[in-house]
Structure formats: structure tokens, C-alpha cells
Amino acid sequence: MLGNFSYCNPTKLYFGKDAVEYLPKELKKYGKNVLLCYGGGSIKKNGVYDAVVEKLKISGKNIIEDPGVMPNPTAKKLNEGCKLARENNVDLILAVGGGSTCDYAKAVSVSAYCDCDPWKKYYLEMQEPDNRIIPVGCVLTMVGTGSEMNGGSVITNHEQKLKIGHVFGEEVMPKFAILNPEYTFTVPKKQMTAGIYDAFNHICEQYFSGDDDNTSDYISEGLMKSLIESSRKAVVDPQDYEARSNIMWSATWALNTLVAKGKSTDWEVHMIGQAVGAYTDATHGMTLSAVSLPYYRFIMDSGLHKFKRFAVNVWNIDPEGKTDREVADEGLLAMESWMKELGVTLNITDLGVTEDMLEGIADATFLCDGGYKVLTREDVITILKESM
Amino acid sequence: MLGNFSYCNPTKLYFGKDAVEYLPKELKKYGKNVLLCYGGGSIKKNGVYDAVVEKLKISGKNIIEDPGVMPNPTAKKLNEGCKLARENNVDLILAVGGGSTCDYAKAVSVSAYCDCDPWKKYYLEMQEPDNRIIPVGCVLTMVGTGSEMNGGSVITNHEQKLKIGHVFGEEVMPKFAILNPEYTFTVPKKQMTAGIYDAFNHICEQYFSGDDDNTSDYISEGLMKSLIESSRKAVVDPQDYEARSNIMWSATWALNTLVAKGKSTDWEVHMIGQAVGAYTDATHGMTLSAVSLPYYRFIMDSGLHKFKRFAVNVWNIDPEGKTDREVADEGLLAMESWMKELGVTLNITDLGVTEDMLEGIADATFLCDGGYKVLTREDVITILKESM
Numbered sequence: 001m002l003g004n005f006s007y008c009n010p011t012k013l014y015f016g017k018d019a020v021e022y023l024p025k026e027l028k029k030y031g032k033n034v035l036l037c038y039g040g041g042s043i044k045k046n047g048v049y050d051a052v053v054e055k056l057k058i059s060g061k062n063i064i065e066d067p068g069v070m071p072n073p074t075a076k077k078l079n080e081g082c083k084l085a086r087e088n089n090v091d092l093i094l095a096v097g098g099g100s101t102c103d104y105a106k107a108v109s110v111s112a113y114c115d116c117d118p119w120k121k122y123y124l125e126m127q128e129p130d131n132r133i134i135p136v137g138c139v140l141t142m143v144g145t146g147s148e149m150n151g152g153s154v155i156t157n158h159e160q161k162l163k164i165g166h167v168f169g170e171e172v173m174p175k176f177a178i179l180n181p182e183y184t185f186t187v188p189k190k191q192m193t194a195g196i197y198d199a200f201n202h203i204c205e206q207y208f209s210g211d212d213d214n215t216s217d218y219i220s221e222g223l224m225k226s227l228i229e230s231s232r233k234a235v236v237d238p239q240d241y242e243a244r245s246n247i248m249w250s251a252t253w254a255l256n257t258l259v260a261k262g263k264s265t266d267w268e269v270h271m272i273g274q275a276v277g278a279y280t281d282a283t284h285g286m287t288l289s290a291v292s293l294p295y296y297r298f299i300m301d302s303g304l305h306k307f308k309r310f311a312v313n314v315w316n317i318d319p320e321g322k323t324d325r326e327v328a329d330e331g332l333l334a335m336e337s338w339m340k341e342l343g344v345t346l347n348i349t350d351l352g353v354t355e356d357m358l359e360g361i362a363d364a365t366f367l368c369d370g371g372y373k374v375l376t377r378e379d380v381i382t383i384l385k386e387s388m
Numbered sequence: 389m390l391g392n393f394s395y396c397n398p399t400k401l402y403f404g405k406d407a408v409e410y411l412p413k414e415l416k417k418y419g420k421n422v423l424l425c426y427g428g429g430s431i432k433k434n435g436v437y438d439a440v441v442e443k444l445k446i447s448g449k450n451i452i453e454d455p456g457v458m459p460n461p462t463a464k465k466l467n468e469g470c471k472l473a474r475e476n477n478v479d480l481i482l483a484v485g486g487g488s489t490c491d492y493a494k495a496v497s498v499s500a501y502c503d504c505d506p507w508k509k510y511y512l513e514m515q516e517p518d519n520r521i522i523p524v525g526c527v528l529t530m531v532g533t534g535s536e537m538n539g540g541s542v543i544t545n546h547e548q549k550l551k552i553g554h555v556f557g558e559e560v561m562p563k564f565a566i567l568n569p570e571y572t573f574t575v576p577k578k579q580m581t582a583g584i585y586d587a588f589n590h591i592c593e594q595y596f597s598g599d600d601d602n603t604s605d606y607i608s609e610g611l612m613k614s615l616i617e618s619s620r621k622a623v624v625d626p627q628d629y630e631a632r633s634n635i636m637w638s639a640t641w642a643l644n645t646l647v648a649k650g651k652s653t654d655w656e657v658h659m660i661g662q663a664v665g666a667y668t669d670a671t672h673g674m675t676l677s678a679v680s681l682p683y684y685r686f687i688m689d690s691g692l693h694k695f696k697r698f699a700v701n702v703w704n705i706d707p708e709g710k711t712d713r714e715v716a717d718e719g720l721l722a723m724e725s726w727m728k729e730l731g732v733t734l735n736i737t738d739l740g741v742t743e744d745m746l747e748g749i750a751d752a753t754f755l756c757d758g759g760y761k762v763l764t765r766e767d768v769i770t771i772l773k774e775s776m
Contacts, residue, residue, distance in 0.1 A: 004404025009397070015650065016392025212630065215614040215637045222610030226603040242600065249603045249650065262403065262637065 031091030073104035075119040085112040099145025144195025146255030148177035163278040181245040194285030199251035266371030275364035282351040289344035294386035303372030419479030461492035463507040473500040487533025532583025534643030536565035569633040582673030587639035654759030663752035670739040677732035682774035691760030
């Protein structure tokens with residue numbers, strides 16, 4: 001049943017080859033001081049940094065540089081960013097990068113004027129912001145997380161071996177996002193496919209849950225089919241603009257709250273993947289791909305109707321003369337075959353997980369109750385062993 | 389190819405049985421004077437009027453009544469509404485009704501402080517608002533147009549025999565909309581099915597256009613499948629909450645700009661339907677259903693790849709051993725069979741069109757250039773004759 005919900009997603013998106021031309025139009029809505037967040041410097045090689053800085057300069061902004069946002073942004077880095085933002089009286093935080101940079105920008109946005117430890121407040125205790133929030137804008141250079149149009153922010157604490165996401169409300173969502181598919185062309189293939197799988201898994205987490213099927217499930221199937229088709233083209237030719245643009249657009253809608261509306265969701269793959277990430281610092285999308293199939297095979301019998309539907313509607317499996325279980329199995333086999341085409345990681349050993357880490361990873365895994373089966377800690381161990 | 393575009397849809401939606409409980413939260417954002425627009429009074433019979441007025445009263449609002457919004461709101465009524473809004477210094481326009489009431493509210497919103505004839509400015513000349521815009525909110529009681537989450541507004545001028553829609557920008561979109569599927573339970577079956585077909589046709593108009601297939605087409609297919617499945621349940625049991633809620637939600641997304649993003653669109657069925665409407669004042673959805681099949685059969689050969697895809701992906705036609713044309717034909721036959729299940733009008737004769745009106749209707753039909761085939765006036769006559 002389509003349950004009660006509210007929906008509001010005010011992020012303004014500019015999509016296409018000329019998208020950055022619209023940046024000044026947005027910049028003029030904010031004050032002079034802009035915190036420019038980015039990662040390891042790849043944007044300085046591919047021209048994106050120059051394009052953005054030019055727009056900031058013609059808009060008369062003071063640029064406060066905040067480079068070095070790492071793939072899994074840390075609580076330590078967050079504290080440094082907050083200090084920078086406060087000391088420079090920042091009016092806008094502009095994230096130029098992928099999901100990690102956007103996530104980090106949102107974390108700084110709610111934390112800069114927080115009078116206690118933001119890691120504790122927002123991630124350990126999941127409190128909501130009650131202090132000044134600095135507006136965030138994004139220039140996306142890597143596709144996958146959907147962070148450009150949602151309130152999500154994942155932060156890692158290496159000392160505590162925890163990686164935790166907080167989904168903030170619409171007041172924390174980026175005010176605008178610049179989406180130019182060409183900006184993603186120089187992303188290494190491994191990062192591209194990790195992002196594609198991340199987006200696909202976001203849809204799965206919202207799809208594989210709930211007793212009834214509703215509009216959200218149908219939209220999910222459309223997004224999954226679009227991602228599958230386009231990713232098969234992009235993996236052959238990463239410069240295929242059409243494929244990359246469809247991937248970018250599908251990924252945005254995979255996690256901007258739409259396909260979760262009116263239904264329960266399951267985020268267990270992300271919970272296990274994040275725990276793996278906290279132990280290995282592995283690429284987020286690869287931690288998901290490495291545990292997905294063992295997880296889905298583990299829960300399949302508890303949600304067989306949906307796995308059958310997935311096989312038929314997403315993977316075009318012909319159900320004629322087969323049991324539901326056979327159809328469902330074939331669906332997951334088709335998914336596995338697509339994952340191999342992409343070349344995403346299919347086991348956690350390749351990510352650096354060793355036998356002795358399993359107990360710790362299981363301890364760090366949050367157990368969701370929205371899926372077809374509520375896992376026990378022992379179930380997590382079983383799934384992790386299957387993922388080795 | 390997914391072309392350049394921008395996307396922003398800030399309307400806040402409250403969906404579900406308790407949605408009206410959130411009305412006071414929204415009302416407090418606006419001043420004291422609320423123009424309450426509604427139609428022929430059905431909302432006074434089904435309790436919706438009382439529920440809304442109670443919320444307005446506890447929110448301390450002055451209610452300025454504006455009843456009598458007709459199914460195809462007229463330029464004359466618009467002028468009356470503008471006078472009411474101005475004279476009462478209205479702070480918010482609250483539309484309680486279906487698409488016509490929402491369309492009318494948006495028309496008053498941009499027109500009340502327009503210093504010339506709004507019909508001429510916004511509908512004949514398609515100018516954009518450069519004057520004060522009064523915010524609009526909606527309480528939806530009839531499903532179909534998507535007007536609750538878009539900038540569209542269709543106004544009819546009976547003297548000029550013209551029915552014209554203007555799609556305004558995000559500043560005119562409703563600030564909020566209350567979507568309670570139960571509010572649609574008392575709508576007569578004919579209005580329900582007309583609304584369902586209207587929503588379905590909105591998707592078709594955006595789907596049957598463009599050389600390439602992209603993410604929007606995949607989302608469209610999902611929405612169409614959801615509508616087909618739920619409408620088959622609702623037509624048997626109009627009190628089926630799940631079916632009605634999925635129809636309501638699909639209809640909102642069928643026309644809030646999402647599924648048109650990055651692609652060309654065709655609105656020819658609406659153009660012919662609106663011309664039929666201007667001559668007959670028939671129910672909007674029925675004018676669309678009456679001309680759709682002759683139109684699609686007329687253009688099918690020019691967009692055969694898409695009609696084949698429609699047959700396979702939306703209607704589950706097995707393409708094995710058939711020509712593309714045979715597959716496409718079977719898709720339209722399946723659609724026709726579904727339309728008969730719904731009981732929507734399949735010819736314009738039943739709407740009151742007579743042979744002598746055809747030339748005039750063709751003259752009043754705007755010829756779009758976004759579809760697979762650009763029609764001539766003679767083509768419109770052919771399609772109208774096929775629709776008799």
C-alpha cells in the first residue's frame with residue numbers, strides 16, 4: 001500500500017554540456033564568501049576547477065579553498081572544514097566532486113555552527129540540526145551517490161571504526177547542482193562502475209521491501225533498466241555522452257527520496273557495505289557489489305514474489321514453465337552476469353577483508369528492520385563468509 | 389540523447405489519509421486573507437469543504453469564497469476571480485478541487501495584478517508574468533491533470549472558441565498540495581476514468597517523441613504500467629484505496645515535468661482534444677481518449693521503433709516472429725482494449741461533435757512540431773473523421 005508521506009525536493013538542477021554557465025545565476029543569490037570543497041586535485045587536471053573558479057571570480061566571490069576531501073570523508077576532516085567555514089564567515093559551501101565531497105559539504109553545512117561535537121550529535125546520536133545551516137551547492141564530477149539532490153551525508157570515524165550516514169531534511173539538501181556528464185568522462189573506469197553499482201543498489205534497497213507493489217516499484221524498475229542499458233554502453237565506451245548522461249540522471253533519481261515514497265525500504269546492503277568500508281576504506285560502490293549477491297540469495301525466499309518480479313520486469317526472464325524460485329534465481333544470475341560485465345568487485349577478500357575482521361565488521365553492522373528478513377548478527381557473519 | 393535542461397519542482401506534497409492535518413503547517417506561512425476556490429459544491433457534500441474550512445479557521449484566516457469554478461474554467465470567470473483577489477488583498481489562493489480548480493487558481497495568481505487583459509497576455513500571447521504573483525496551494529479532490537505539482541493552467545474562451553494552456557515556471561507552481569486519495573472516492577466513475585486517461589495521455593505525449601530513448605522513457609513506462617494495473621482495480625472497485633492512491637501518485641508524476649526532461653515531446657493529442665473541448669465543453673480526458681487511437685494509428689509508421697517498444701515494454705506483447713508493425717499494432721490494440729475496460733469515450737460523436745464542426749475544430753487545433761510527424765490541417769481533418 002502507498003502509505004502516508006510528504007515529498008519536497010527543492011534542489012534546482014542544471015543538466016547538460018553548458019550547465020556550468022548557470023552557476024553565476026545561482027551564485028548571485030548568496031554572499032561573498034564561498035568555501036570551495038574538492039578532493040585530491042583531479043579537477044585541476046581536467047579543467048573543471050578552472051571553469052568553476054572563473055565563474056566564482058566573475059561573480060565577485062572570495063574563494064576559501066578546502067581541498068583534500070577524501071573518498072570516505074572523516075570526522076577529523078569535518079572538524080577542520082567547520083573551523084574554516086566559521087573563521088571565514090562562509091555564505092555558501094560549493095562542493096566540486098562526487099558523493100564524498102557533497103556529503104562532506106552537507107556535514108560542514110550543519111556542523112560549522114554546532115556548539116558540540118558534530119560526529120556525536122549528527123552521526124552517533126542522529127540529532128537534527130537546530131543551529132545555523134550554511135547553504136550548499138554542488139558541481140558533480142562523479143556519479144553514484146545521488147548526494148547532489150538529497151539530504152544524505154556519510155561520515156567515517158577511523159578511530160571508532162564506524163561509517164555512518166545521516167539523511168537530513170530538505171533544508172540541508174543542496175540548493176542547486178550542476179550536472180555536466182562530460183565532467184565525469186575522466187573518472188577512472190573502476191570509479192565509474194563503482195558509482196553505477198552504487199546507484200543500482202540504491203534502487204534495490206528501496207525496491208526489495210514491502211508487502212505490496214506500488215508506483216514507486218514501477219519507477220524503480222524503469223530506473224534500473226535505464227541504468228543497465230546505459231552502463232553496458234558506458235563500460236565499452238566511457239566517452240559515450242548519451243550513456244553517461246542517462247547514468248547521471250538515473251543515479252540522481254535513484255536516491256532523491258522519490259522511489260521510497262509510500263513504501264518501506266531496506267538498507268542492509270549499505271549497512272554491511274559501510275561496515276566493510278570502515279574496516280578497509282574501500283571504494284563505497286565496491287563494498288556494496290561485494291556483499292549484494294550473498295545478501296540477496298540469503299533473503300530471497302523471504303521475499304520471493306519481489307525477486308520473481310525483479311527477474312521478469314528488470315531482466316526479462318521468461319517465467320513460463322518455471323517455479324517462482326527458479327525465475328528468481330535466474331534474475332539474480334542475470335544481475336551477476338551484468339555485474340561481471342561492469343567488472344565490479346564480487347567479493348570482500350579483494351577489498352582487503354581478512355577472516356579475523358569478520359566479527360568486528362558484524363559488530364559494526366547496523367541491523368535494519370525494513371527488509372524481507374531481519375538479520376541476526378550470526379546472519380551477517382554467514383553473509384560475510386559467503387562474500388569472501 | 390538526454391539534452392540540456394534544468395529541473396526544479398519545489399511543491400511540497402502531503403500524501404495520505406491524514407494529509408489535511410498538515411494544512412495548518414503550510415497556512416501559517418502566509419497572510420490572513422485566503423481566496424477559497426472550488427467548483428460546483430460537491431466538496432460540501434463529501435465533507436472536504438468542512439475539513440478545509442476548519443483548518444482555515446483554526447489558522448485564523450479570513451476566507452474569501454470563490455465558488456463556481458467550472459470544469460473548463462473561462463476567461464470570464466478568471467476576470468471575476470482577479471477582482472475578488474485584488475479587492476480582498478488576498479495572501480494565498482487555496483484551490484480545493486481537481487485540475488480545473490488548480491488551473492484557475494494559478495491563472496488568478498498571475499493575473500490579479502496584471503494591468504492588461506490576462507487572457508490576451510498569458511494565453512493568446514504567451515507572455516510570462518512580470519507582476520506580483522499570489523501564492524497558490526491545492527487540496528486535490530480529482531486526479532488526472534497533474535496541476536497540483538506543475539505550472540500549467542488551461543483557460544477556455546467560449547466567445548473565441550479557444551481553449552489554451554500556458555505552462556508557467558516554478559514561481560507559479562503550487563507551494564503545497566494536499567493529496568488524500570479518499571477525497572477522490574466520491575468522484576463519479578466517468579470523471580475518475582477521464583482523469584486516469586488524461587494522466588495516461590500526458591505520459592504518451594512525452595513518450596511518443598524523440599529519436600533516442602532515455603531515462604525519461606523508462607520512467608514513463610513504469611508510470612504507465614502502474615496506471616494500467618491500478619486503473620483495472622479501481623474501475624472494478626472505486627473504493628480500493630491502494631489502487632486510487634497509486635493512480636493519484638502516478639498522475640502527479642505524469643505531468644510535473646520529470647518525464648519530459650532531456651527529450652522532445654509531442655502534445656498533439658491535447659491540441660486536438662482542446663479544440664474539441666472548445667467546441668463541445670466536453671470532459672477534458674474524454675476529448676483525449678476520443679482522438680488518441682486515430683492519432684496514434686495515423687503517426688505510427690513515422691515512429692515505429694517507439695510504438696514497438698511501447699507494445700513490448702508497456703503491454704507485454706511478445707515480438708517473437710512478428711514484424712515491427714505487427715508488434716506496434718498489437719500494442720495499440722491492447723491499449724484500446726484497456727480503454728474499453730475503463731469505459732472512456734472512443735469517438736468524438738459521443739461528445740457532441742457533428743460533421744459541420746470539423747473545419748472549425750481543425751482551425752482551432754495548434755499544430756505541434758515535437759512529434760514523429762508534423763500534421764497538416766488536412767491531417768487533422770482526417771484524424772477527426774477517423775474519430776467520429
